[in-house]
Amino acid sequence: MARARSTSSAAPRPVNASTDLVPVTVGRGGLVGQLVGHLAGKALPYAAPWVGAYSLPPAVGFATNQMWGAYPLSAGLASAGLGVGGVILSAVTWHVSGGTNRFRRARRAQATASVAAGMGWLTCATAAGPFGSPMLDLWLMGSGLFAASWNIRQIMRNAHDETEQVEDKGGFAKIAEAIGLEKLRVKKAQGNGKGMVEVPVEIPPSQTIADVQAALPKLATAAQIPPSGATVKGDLDNAANATLYLRVADLLKDGVQFVPPVRMGLLPNEPIPLGLYADGEYFVINPFDADILQHLLVMGVTGAGKSEFARGLIAHLSTRRKLTMFVADCSKGRQSMGHIADGIDWFLTQPREVKHLFKALPGAIKARGDVLADEGLDQWTPESSLNAMVLWLEEAADLTDFDELDQIARAARSVGIWLVVSLQRAVWTNINVNVRTNLQAAACFGVDDAGDAGFCLPDRVVEAGAVPDWGSDRPGYAFATGMGIDQDRWTMEWRSGLTDRKYLAALVEAGAAHRDPLDGVTAAALGAAYEQRTHRGTNRINPARSALAPAFPLPPVEDEDDTVSMEIDDVRTEVLGMIPGDPEPDADYAGIDLDGPLPEVPADAGMTFEQRERPGAEAARRVIHEQIASWLTAGQLEFQPADLAPAAVSAGRKRAWLQAELKRLVEEGVIRRDGHGEYSILRAPLVAA
Structure with a gap:
């Protein structure tokens, strides 16, 4: 076919089928045919339920009735078998057609009801025949209702996506969208009637629990609750599951009553x-x-x-x-x-x-x-x-x-x-x-x-x-x-x-x-x-109060013994602070040692010393014990070995003996050696352990 010449000198432009409108001349018969074809194509999907509902039941019912309906025994057994089969098919339909949104839940109910109704009619038609009354009437009316219900579902399916998850979010959907959590799959929120709302959620693969946690301040703001009123708890077994907790009302703001013990004398491990x-x-x-x-x-x-x-x-x-x-x-x-x-x-x-x-x-x-x-x-x-x-x-x-x-x-x-x-x-x-x-x-x-x-x-x-x-x-x-x-x-x-x-x-x-x-x-x-503790609580063995004591304590007064002890400590600290820790290097007494001999007294000093007999081991030990006991009585529970030097000299003993005695007292549990050469008094040495 020859191409028409262009009257323009420019090169002819190729026709683009996607952008150029090409006029087509169609006859009256062709236009009607296209319209009929278009309507038939649109109606065909909706015709399937009608065709199936009005053709399959009578055909299958006639077949089963011819096979088993002639004799009462075979008809009864067949009806029983079809009844059990109908229950099983209905259960299978319910199980396989599950869903989490309202569209899918409605589809599950409709499909299960359709299977149950069809199998029920077939069971009865097997024994009674499909074309007698009332089986024929039930078939004519029920098939129309069945087909119409599925047509309505098809129309709604075209208008809505059955996979969308907007129906279960309710009012939370707007909040989730406002804080960037619109992809959360939110299950039904539940309130406890005491100001708390629990919202189970499923986190999509594109987000994590950290994203939900980061959005909590925005969530609290959008829900108009206190900042601490929105918390989220993840599922340790499934990272895709979490639970949001929203405190929408504060039931504690007016105070909480003190809860007394359920009874006296409980053990420590009771709630x-x-x-x-x-x-x-x-x-x-x-x-x-x-x-x-x-x-x-x-x-x-x-x-x-x-x-x-x-x-x-x-x-x-x-x-x-x-x-x-x-x-x-x-x-x-x-x-x-x-x-x-x-x-x-x-x-x-x-x-x-x-x-x-x-x-x-x-x-x-x-x-x-x-x-x-x-x-x-x-x-x-x-x-x-x-x-x-x-x-x-x-x-x-x-x-x-x-x-x-x-x-x-x-x-x-x-x-x-x-x-x-x-x-x-x-x-x-x-x-x-x-x-x-x-x-x-x-x-x-x-x-x-x-x-x-x-x-x-x-x-x-x-x-x-x-x-x-x-x-x-x-x-x-x-x-x-x-x-x-x-x-x-x-x-x-x-x-x-x-x-x-x-x-x-x-x-x-x-x-x-x-x-x-x-x-x-x-x-x-x-x-x-x-x-020697200054405060001693009361119990069933050492009651501190008499029967005439007031029921409630008087305003706290500083304990007199504590005051005296504090004053003694202050004086001791002040006096000891005036004594140098070590002798002056050039002092006359700088070289005196517990293990060394006593210094000689000049003849013109005017002092004479009486030679005393050296105490025995038990007497020497008693001198050390009495000194430690006197410290304990005065409330001084720490000492250094040098503090016992005068007692050791009085007992006629030297450093080696004193060190051995301190070691023995440690082993007996009388004293305990602490760090930095100090000892703590645990009990009186004159009292048997």
């Missing part, structure tokens, strides 16, 4: 209720019943509620048997806990007492370990003859050095000594990293800087959004880990119970009839430091 969680459940700890006794770090700024928590916990423990408490607070003294001091066996408010305690504790830990070994116990349990112990340290950095605290923290756990360290900020300048590592449980109250929470709480808890960065604005609110608390609760806010001074004092007084004294092994190992 201790101390407040309420944000979802209304009780906040309960049980440190002595956990698989491992975890030392506790309590942290929070001034006014955050640490003291309230401490008083509630100590009051609870004061009503229990087989438990002894030591509390060291040299900053506030009796101001915070004076009204419950009777429940504390040793309340240390002077630095010198704390020093004595920490020097005596290693020996007590060793003695307790030996007893537990003899009892066949790897760690303390109520079956042991020993008491459980609580050592509570307020502002521990001001009480002892880090090396001593680290040694005690590592060794105390297995022998049933629970160490609690309370301070405002657990930064490295306030507490050693090694010590903090041994404090595996935590109660973190309000902090001023969100970063401070990481010094107390585990990283995974902080990353989940559990950051109490409200300072002192919400006293008593906290997050807690360890101490037998379920890990699902580590990211849940709680508030400690409000305490009343008179109520707690009465509670502690009532517990005196149930409190046991410190076991003999530990008391003996602590030695003179424990025996």
Whole structure:
């Protein structure tokens, strides 16, 4: 076919089928044909249910009726078999057509109902015949309803994507989109009716739990809840699953009632209720019943509620048997806990007492370990003859050095000594990293800087959004880990119970009839430091109050003995400070030695000495013992070998003998050799061990 010539001089432009409109002339018959074909193509998918519904049932029903419907026995057996088969097919249909959105759930129900209805009609038609009444009527009406329902599904499927996940998100969808989490697959959120909403989510492959954690501040803002009100907990078995927790109402803001013990005389390993969680459940700890006794770090700024928590916990423990408490607070003294001091066996408010305690504790830990070994116990349990112990340290950095605290923290756990360290900020300048590592449980109250929470709480808890960065604005609110608390609760806010001074004092007084004294092994190992303690708590054996004592303690008054001891210490320090530590190099007495001979006295000195007989071994030993006993009576529990030089000279003995005697006293447990050549007095040497 020849190509038409162009009237233009330019080269002809090729026709682009995708952009150029090419006019086509079609006859009337051709246009009608195309229209009919188009409508037939659109209607054909919708015709399939109608064709199948009106052709298959009568054909299959006629066939089965001809095969088994002639005789009652065969018809009955066939109907029974088809009935069982219908149930099985319906169950298979339900199982294989599952889905997580509303479109797929509706399809499952429709498909299962269609199979059940079809098999039911076939079962009846096998025995009764397909063309009699009422089987024919059911077929005509049911087939139309069946086909129409599937046509409606086809229309809706064309309008919606059955894979989209918008229906289950509800109101959370807008929030998720606003914070960049629109790809999260959110399951049905559930509220507990107490201000908490739990939202299970599935994280898509393009995101991780860290992305959800990073979006928590935005989530809290979009949901209009406090910053700490949005937390997320990952699934340890499946990284694609997580649960969002939203605190949409604060049920704790009006305060939490103190929860008293369920009864007096409980063992140390019974649960201790101390407040309420944000979802209304009780906040309960049980440190002595956990698989491992975890030392506790309590942290929070001034006014955050640490003291309230401490008083509630100590009051609870004061009503229990087989438990002894030591509390060291040299900053506030009796101001915070004076009204419950009777429940504390040793309340240390002077630095010198704390020093004595920490020097005596290693020996007590060793003695307790030996007893537990003899009892066949790897760690303390109520079956042991020993008491459980609580050592509570307020502002521990001001009480002892880090090396001593680290040694005690590592060794105390297995022998049933629970160490609690309370301070405002657990930064490295306030507490050693090694010590903090041994404090595996935590109660973190309000902090001023969100970063401070990481010094107390585990990283995974902080990353989940559990950051109490409200300072002192919400006293008593906290997050807690360890101490037998379920890990699902580590990211849940709680508030400690409000305490009343008179109520707690009465509670502690009532517990005196149930409190046991410190076991003999530990008391003996602590030695003179424990025996000469200035504060002695009450219990069923050594009540400190008489029947005429007031029901509640009077305002705290500084102990007179403490005042006198402090004055003696001050005078001793002042006097000793005036004496040089070493003799002057050119002094006349610089060369005098305990092992050397006494200096000769000039003839014109006017002094005469009476020659005394050298004491025997027992008498010489008694001189040393009496000197040590006199120090113990005066409250001086440390000395250096040079302090015994006058006694050794009086006993007519030299340095070698004195060193041997000190070694013997160490072996007998009378004294203990500390670092830097010092000795601590554990008990009086004149008293048999």
